[in-house]
Amino acid sequence: MNDFIPGQRWISNTESELGLGMILEAEFNRVTVLFLATGDKRVYARDNAPLTRVQFVEGDKVESTEYCKITVQQVQQHNGLLSYFGLDEEGRLQQIDEMELNHHIQFNKPQDRLFTGQFDPSAWFSLRYETWRRQQQHQQSAVKGLQGARAALIPHQLYIAHQAANRIAPRIMLADEVGLGKTIEAGLILQHRLINGLSQRVLILVPEALMYQWLVEMIRRFNLRFSLLDETRCMACQEDNDNPFSTEQWVLCSQQFFADFPERQAQALDAGWDMVVVDEAHHLEWSEASPSADYLFVERLANSVDGLILLTATPEQLGKESHFARLRLLDPDRFYSFRQFVAEESQFAPVAELANRLISAQALTADEQARLKSLLQYDNVEALLQQFNAQPTDANVREELIKLLLDHHGTGRILFRNSRHTVQGFPDRQRYGYPLQGEPGTDLAGSPYFVWLVDKLKALGDEKALLICQRAETVIQLEQLLRQHLGHVAAVFHEGMSIVERDRAAAFFADDDSRAQVLLCSEIGSEGRNFQFVRHLILFDLPHNPDLLQQRIGRLDRIGQKQVIQIHIPYLENSPQHLLFRWYEEGLDAFRHNCSAAGQVAKQLDTRLKVLLADQDQADIDDFITETRALTGKIEAELQNGRDQLLELNSCRPVEAAELIQQLKTIENDGSLWPYMEALFDCYGVDVEYHSKDCHILWPSENLRIAHFPMLQDDGLTVTVDRDIALAREDMQFLTQEHPMVLSAMDLVLSSETGNAAVSVIKQPKLKAGQFLLELLFVVECSAPAELQIGRFLPHTPLRILIDQNKKDLTAVIPHDSMLDTPESIDKEQISQFLSSQRQHIQDMINVGEQNAKTLMQDLIAESNNRMIAALTGEIKRMVRLKKINPGIKDQEIQQLKEMTMLAHESIQDAQLRLDAVRFVITS
Helix, strand or coil: CCCCCCCCEEEECCCHHHCCEEEEEEECCEEEEEECCCCEEEEEEHHHCCEEECCCCCCCEEEECCCCEEEEEEEEEECCEEEEEEEECCCCEEEEEHHHECCCCCCCCHHHHHHCCCCECHHHHHHHHHHHHHHHHHHHCCCCCCCCCCCCCCHHHHHHHHHHHCCCCCEEEECCCCCCCHHHHHHHHHHHHHHCCCCCCEEEEECHHHHHHHHHHHHHHHCCCCEECCHHHHHHHHCCCCCHHHCCCEEEEEHHHHHHCCHHHHHHHHCCCCEEEECCHHHCCCCCCCCCHHHHHHHHHHHHCCEEEEECCCHHHHCHHHHHHHHHHHCCCCCCCHHHHHHHHHCCHHHHHHHHHHHCCCCCCHHHHHHHHHHHCCCCHHHHHHHHHHCCCCHHHHHHHHHHHHHHCCCCCCEECCCCCCCCCCCCEEEEEEEECCCCCCCHHHCHHHHHHHHHHHHHCCCCEEEECCCHHHHHHHHHHHHHHHCCCEEEECCCCCHHHHHHHHHHHHCCCCCCCEEEECHHHHCCCCCCCCCEEEECCCCCCHHHHHHHHCCCCCCCCCCCEEEEEEEECCCHHHHHHHHHHHHHCCCCCCCCCHHHHHHHHHHHHHHHHHHCCHHHHHHHHHHHHHHHHHHHHHHHHHCCHHHHHHCCCHHHHHHHHHHHHHHHHCCCHHHHHHHHHHHHCEEEEEEECCEEEEEECCCCCCCCCCCCCCCCEEEECCHHHHHHCCCCEECCCCCHHHHHHHHHHHHCCCCCEEEEEEECCCCCCCCEEEEEEEEEECCCCHHHCHHHCCCCEEEEEEEECCCCECCCCCCHHHCEECCCCCCHHHHHHHHHHCHHHHHHHHHHHHHHHHHHHHHHHHHHHHHHHHHHHHHHHHHHHHHCCCCCCCHHHHHHHHHHHHHHHHHHHCCEEEEEEEEEEEEC
16 A cells, blocks of 8 residues: 655656646545646545656756756655755755645656656557657658659659759749649649758749649649638738738739739738749740730749749740740849840750760761760760760660760750650540531430430440530539439539539549449539549530640540540531531541640631631631641641750659659558558557558547547548559548658657657567566657758667666667567556666666667767768769859859758767657566
């Protein structure tokens, strides 16, 4: 039975948040404790009270209710009460009696919690250890920041994101052809910089029509939650005299908003962004004589931020002057004169010519070799040239020479441009036209279109189809007619639905077990969504804009689509739709292939097309189709001849991209994430329900340890760890190491006391029964500014030390995973008494472990520092060499790298060791 005396200080083992308790009464079989910090009073049964006596020892720091702090040098006991003697912060000897101890004292240090009986189950200690290990691996991963996107692992997208996001201040132009994923590339870069702490405040400017698409794409694919700012929102903030652009970190605005409310431009400029993204940047009109107001605003933004990403059409489509206008936003010092730009660009023609000869494995003439030597200025180039001429088909030598040329290419560091000529993996297409007889009419139920649709859906049997038409009203009417006439189940997707409703409709359609054969979409269905699990596309009507047509087809025509796309187009003979069908089919060949020239052709022929759609003169239509075909061929040839193959190669180096994908697949395929998350959910009281293979439903249980688990709502959350499932089922959360729930849950473990003190009874073949040991978890902490990304070299690193009762280090002999708990129950009171009696001996064991950990830390610091110096000095040397021939390399960039190297060295040398967790182990 515990010896309780009024005035003694005890702590509750089950409610440590109550602070320090004081014994008020101890009579017969009851003990009354007052917790002064909270004002709570508890009455316990004397023989099994969940209380632990608070007794400090020499070396501990204690504080009185008067906030006097001393380091204990001596402890005296009188009538069962303790008095502590020690030096205060000014070196004076002070006495603090037990009753004077501060009520708010918390026992957060692992050893304090152990000695006061506040230890956790052994599984929580293992969870803490595993969390540190996973965090260390993530920090040092070469693909950190690229793991969390709900996107297919496409080489050129990952390569661009990896290249751009790791720069100190990326200022780049993304100019891929339509359909290659510029928005995804931008999202990958932003997510990478958020995960690595490199960007805190981001502003995205997009055309008004793309606001929703961007908002949804950033949330759904990248878990990036942007705030939409419009005039209504700004007016609400202004009532509080706040700059509306300073109230949010990640902001999405339309370009038209700033044109309509120019007074908001100054506020946006004053808000202090570190990254600005501009979509459809080619619409910003510019000439040397009179740049547009929209362009001037973006120019002022560009000059006020470190990072800038422009998404734009390809340079060939823009023309030289328009292309130059975008480049000067990125680097006004270098691109200051259009005339000078044209002159410099002509000098790159020989570079492209040499690249083409290397790519085609043709031997080089003596003149070409001399030109290559002067271009590269590289010590080893002569030996490489000799090897190449001896065997032009040698892929390794050819790749090395091409790589050197790529490094020296003029705009290669700021311009990324991929085309379908270089990006592989797109599916074939087959188109089927269905000429119909009859009149358009207003009654859809009796129209030839609806009759045809019913027959087509019957012919498709169980196969799913995506139907896209222009108007939401048509979608709603079709769904009602199919249900009334056929009892047919169709999912609908249109702009009149909420985001949640659209998600549910898409998920219902995607579910293999659902009865929804067709998803009926308005034009919004052609924006951003991925339906590549479907191969049948029904174009219920045709848009007048070929870009919209490509967007519609692009819902199925995606990299990774494994089936031939079947495009079904019904049209009334001799109607405007018939003309559009012929124009797309015979003039642009836009159904079977992605037509790069379509946009320019449409722009030139727009007026003629509108007249013909109204008049329907057959002879003029035939001439128009012939003219379209000739103009398309002419522009396609110009675009092909204008292709810069060197630039395209620089926008995706296949070997490096393949390495990124392999690393990402290795992480996903190791299968360790879900078991880890299950252990974490079990610890915190989150219920896990099986949904299907690699999919689960999470629920907050009645025993949830915290008020709110990150991202978990009362109505549950469905998650998957499989990328393919996540791409098909956008209603599920895609759990990766970088998902916000996973990152927040890991922070929850490491920022709290979870598992930092534990006791367990184990059986281990190498250990005799009746021994006790300490398993100590130390953490090497290295603090540095985020831009250093010091985690690449020295992340917070756990060091495990195992010390037996004879103070012998058994770390190398007994692995953590081999120390398995027995089912024997632990008498917590008995263990607490033993720990208290062995306190000094256990503290000595901790001291031995700390000395051993310090030795390991010094080795770790030396190794990390060497790795950092090798990486950063290697990059500095490469940049210095490139600067001699590539004006895109700035002195400032090289100087920043040098300063980063010095600061990283200082930060690594200043690394500290901290005891993070301790487990008291008894052998059975």
